[in-house]
Amino acid sequence: MAEIAYWEAIRRAHEEELNNDPNVIVMGEDIGVAGGTYKATLGLYDTFGEQRIIDTPISENSFTGIAIGASMAGLRPIVEIMSINFALLALDTLINAAAKIRYMSGGRASCPLVMRTPGGTAHQLAAQHSARLARMFMSTSGLRVVTPRGPLDAYGMLKSAVRCNDPVIIIEHEQMYNLRGEVPDEETFRPLEGAEVVRQGKDITLIGYNYSVHLCLQAADKLAKDGIDAEVIDLRALKPLDRETIRRSVEKTHRVVIAEEDEAPVGVGAEIIAIINEDCFFALDAQPIRIHAADVPVPYNAKLEKAAIPNVDDVYQGALKAVGKI
Amino acid sequence: MKASDRKRLLREMIFYRRFEERTFEAYMERKVGGFLHLYSGQESVATGVLEVARPGHDYVITGYRDHVHAIKAGAPAREVMAELYGKETGSSKGRGGSMHIFDPSVNFMGGYALVGQPFPLAAGLALACKHKGTDQIAICFLGDGANNQGTFHETLNMASVWKLPVLFVCENNLYAIGTRIERSTAVTDQYKRVCGYDIPSSQHDGQDIDVVMGSAREAVNHVRSGKGPYFIEYLTYRYRGHSMSDSGAYRSKEEEKQWSKRDPIILFTDKLKDEGLIKDEDIKAMEKEIDDEIENDCIKFSEESPEPKVEDLHKYVLDDNPDPRWIGPLQNNEA
Numbered sequence: 239m240a241e242i243a244y245w246e247a248i249r250r251a252h253e254e255e256l257n258n259d260p261n262v263i264v265m266g267e268d269i270g271v272a273g274g275t276y277k278a279t280l281g282l283y284d285t286f287g288e289q290r291i292i293d294t295p296i297s298e299n300s301f302t303g304i305a306i307g308a309s310m311a312g313l314r315p316i317v318e319i320m321s322i323n324f325a326l327l328a329l330d331t332l333i334n335a336a337a338k339i340r341y342m343s344g345g346r347a348s349c350p351l352v353m354r355t356p357g358g359t360a361h362q363l364a365a366q367h368s369a370r371l372a373r374m375f376m377s378t379s380g381l382r383v384v385t386p387r388g389p390l391d392a393y394g395m396l397k398s399a400v401r402c403n404d405p406v407i408i409i410e411h412e413q414m415y416n417l418r419g420e421v422p423d424e425e426t427f428r429p430l431e432g433a434e435v436v437r438q439g440k441d442i443t444l445i446g447y448n449y450s451v452h453l454c455l456q457a458a459d460k461l462a463k464d465g466i467d468a469e470v471i472d473l474r475a476l477k478p479l480d481r482e483t484i485r486r487s488v489e490k491t492h493r494v495v496i497a498e499e500d501e502a503p504v505g506v507g508a509e510i511i512a513i514i515n516e517d518c519f520f521a522l523d524a525q526p527i528r529i530h531a532a533d534v535p536v537p538y539n540a541k542l543e544k545a546a547i548p549n550v551d552d553v554y555q556g557a558l559k560a561v562g563k564i
Numbered sequence: 565m566k567a568s569d570r571k572r573l574l575r576e577m578i579f580y581r582r583f584e585e586r587t588f589e590a591y592m593e594r595k596v597g598g599f600l601h602l603y604s605g606q607e608s609v610a611t612g613v614l615e616v617a618r619p620g621h622d623y624v625i626t627g628y629r630d631h632v633h634a635i636k637a638g639a640p641a642r643e644v645m646a647e648l649y650g651k652e653t654g655s656s657k658g659r660g661g662s663m664h665i666f667d668p669s670v671n672f673m674g675g676y677a678l679v680g681q682p683f684p685l686a687a688g689l690a691l692a693c694k695h696k697g698t699d700q701i702a703i704c705f706l707g708d709g710a711n712n713q714g715t716f717h718e719t720l721n722m723a724s725v726w727k728l729p730v731l732f733v734c735e736n737n738l739y740a741i742g743t744r745i746e747r748s749t750a751v752t753d754q755y756k757r758v759c760g761y762d763i764p765s766s767q768h769d770g771q772d773i774d775v776v777m778g779s780a781r782e783a784v785n786h787v788r789s790g791k792g793p794y795f796i797e798y799l800t801y802r803y804r805g806h807s808m809s810d811s812g813a814y815r816s817k818e819e820e821k822q823w824s825k826r827d828p829i830i831l832f833t834d835k836l837k838d839e840g841l842i843k844d845e846d847i848k849a850m851e852k853e854i855d856d857e858i859e860n861d862c863i864k865f866s867e868e869s870p871e872p873k874v875e876d877l878h879k880y881v882l883d884d885n886p887d888p889r890w891i892g893p894l895q896n897n898e899a
């Protein structure tokens with residue numbers, strides 16, 4: 239078991255899958271010769287060559303479309319889109335094509351595409367480089383959407399995504415690429431479905447995904463000092479969503495806070511609360527609380543940016559409110 | 565061109581270079597955050613083209629490498645710097661930052677991060693000019709890499725069919741971040757790619773500002789005279805990495821050296837010297853004056869300006885003073 243960085247975990251998954259199957263190809267801007275904006279494909283060009291590690295022009299909709307076509311014909315493309323903001327240019331092909339090809343063909347065609355892209359705010363990257371958008375993919379039938387919170391899932395979910403026969407959107411995070419964590423030395427696959435209880439507790443459930451899991455974990459540490467025993471759930475997969483784990487936890491703790499880095503309207507938190515209403519409304523002892531970004535484009539100014547994006551203290555305060563301490 | 569104008573142009577280019585290099589320092593001091601893309605090496609393109617257009621009157625739009633375009637278009641340099649500092653007095657009130665400088669008061673309609681996004685916006689500005697029957701034109705500055713977006717092709721087609729008064733200026737600096745043009749682009753001469761749209765186009769040396777002005781003047785006249793769009797390509801080179809997070813290590817030292825010999829400021833300085841318009845001492849004095857101006861005006865103003873207030877986080881998302889006639893609330897609507 240070695241401790242490696244998130245980007246190294248992704249790189250390793252690429253390498254193993256490229257070695258495993260000659261039909262795996264990788265496409266994206268600056269991923270080859272330049273080694274990738276986040277180093278997630280570093281060195282692969284030298285090892286696997288330009289036929290499999292393909293530097294693309296800045297043509298997101300069309301190169302993603304090309305990857306989709308290739309996947310229909312048996313290849314296993316992994317597409318990196320430099321930022322989820324740029325993935326918006328590929329939404330036509332992702333949502334109108336990739337997500338619907340299996341269905342429209344009555345199951346006769348499929349599209350085993352993997353698209354990786356970082357969402358989230360970093361530091362002062364301003365409105366056109368700070369989108370999160372998980373909720374948009376989450377609301378599209380026919381896609382799988384996963385949000386690895388650390389190196390193990392980043393590695394193991396990418397490997398599963400390559401093997402899986404559905405289009406899989408992997409949402410990473412600008413601020414997580416250097417995050418370190420343990421990954422087994424032997425080949426490991428992590429499932430593309432299922433939430434994970436990453437900390438057990440009995441007083442309140444904190445639910446996060448992607449980067450916000452870390453906010454929840456830190457808030458849980460703070461709550462522990464106040465004698466509040468928080469359970470933390472990492473959703474891991476936003477589509478399909480694991481309702482069961484949410485229900486079980488809420489039936490145990492009776493209180494819940496959902497933390498998302500996105501704006502709230504029509505968001506992940508809204509969906510989770512709807513699910514709680516449907517599945518375990520009567521288990522609640524307090525109204526569910528969602529912690530989310532302010533409903534504004536992300537500002538450049540550092541102070542405004544900080545005010546717009548949820549932090550650990552916001553989650554902590556939300557939890558105090560849910561347990562009736564404020 | 566008058567001697568005083570030639571001297572002014574040289575001063576402007578030196579100012580832009582020093583301005584950009586000063587923002588680099590400010591970034592190192594962490595006064596400036598986010599992504600910062602510098603224009604050093606390409607000054608002659610924006611300076612030359614806008615010199616022969618009508619800044620303040622014509623619309624100008626570009627990508628994220630936008631400081632110099634904004635200033636030459638008429639945005640006060642101190643406000644551009646204050647924007648980089650994230651201050652309330654900045655061109656975009658601290659909300660946009662380096663990549664999103666806006667100054668609609670001089671028809672500078674913004675810098676955009678999404679590669680290729682400004683093409684249709686520029687055509688739309690031109691459509692409005694045509695619709696209103698003004699003699700304005702729209703000028704769109706973008707890089708070579710942007711021409712691989714669908715928006716490039718779709719926009720050229722419409723601009724041509726509708727004879728829109730838009731000038732597309734392609735700043736071909738041979739790279740899109742770390743990818744050299746021939747690895748991404750089938751036809752590397754960008755002006756040739758336009759022939760499928762029946763738009764006149766040409767390619768020129770972008771480092772010699774006289775060449776830029778001469779060629780741009782023709783292009784601007786063509787567009788302004790109502791004959792429809794024009795596409796002009798300038799061969800140029802950026803000195804620094806793509807942004808602060810890029811060292812530019814993918815480029816050879818030899819290539820960098822070749823281009824530094826064709827530095828637009830040195831080329832123009834040498835000409836003015838040959839023309840007897842300027843001497844070394846004048847340049848020294850000019851540089852000193854420029855540095856003082858950047859320090860005492862741009863930097864001081866930026867340092868001393870207030871930050872936006874956190875209470876104002878929700879400002880500028882929608883119209884802050886909407887007319888209730890259009891917004892509501894509905895009358896007699898008690899639950």
Ligand SMILES: Cc1ncc(C[n+]2csc(CCOP(=O)(O)OP(=O)(O)O)c2C)c(N)n1
Binds near residue numbers: 296298677679710737
């Ligand atoms: C839609 C989109 N895709 C990718 C990017 C990332 N990106 C930013 S600049 C750039 C290269 C652009 O090159 P070029 O158009 O030649 O302009 P230059 O930076 O050379 O001035 C890329 C790929 C982006 N900002 N937007």
Ligand SMILES: [Mg+2]
Binds near residue numbers: 707709736737738739
């Ligand atoms: Mg370029």
